[in-house]
Amino acid sequence: MTDDITKRFWKALDASPCLMVGLTGERDHRIPMNAQLDKDADSAFWFFTATDNRLAAGGPAMAQFASKGHDLFACIAGTLRTETDRAVLDRLWNNGIAAWYEGGKSDPKLLLLRFDLDNAEIWTADPGIKGLFKLATGLTMKNGELGQHAEVTL
Template structure:
């Protein structure tokens, strides 16, 4: 099941690449960011941000994700690192990113962060007929009646 749920996660993130992310151990609220996906990358995605953003320094981080249809949820653990490879920046750069940086790819405030994923907990919300009946009638729910849950290594 964990391979299926991982594939479902990647499809859902591709369809709506918005996450809430924050540094682990910091007492600051997490912030919304747009994950930049690379179909050739395995176990990482990227964020464009500014030098004065609270996550710009990198470090251990957690991200939360809810799919567009609210049928998949994930909490992802990993490490944010500055990405200094210009080829990666060039590959991920697009007009919606350019709109934020007056100096373009050479803007002095521009930071590209790579989020190296370690593990995640993923939940799906796909109630079966029996689960829906139990909800409607107030019967006792059992694990799996409303979806799947897995702890996975990304």
């Protein structure tokens, strides 16, 4: 089940890469960020941001995710770090990112953060026919009839 739910997570994140991200232990509200995915990297994703963004300092962080169809949810723990590999920046750069940075890839405020993934809790909301019937009629749901839950190491 863990491999299946992890694959579903990556597929859902690829389809809708928006997450709410914040530094662990900070009382600041979480910030919506658009994850940049690399099909060859299953233990990290990246965010383009500005050097004056409150996430710029990096450190232990949490990200919350809800899929486009609201059938998968995840809370992800990891560490934000400045990405220093220019090849990664070049690979992830696109016109949607360029629109935010007047100086392009050389903009002095441009910062690429890597979110190194530690672990996550993932929930699916997929009740199936039996679960839908119980929800519609008010019958008591049993654990597992609404979806799956797993704690995974990413």
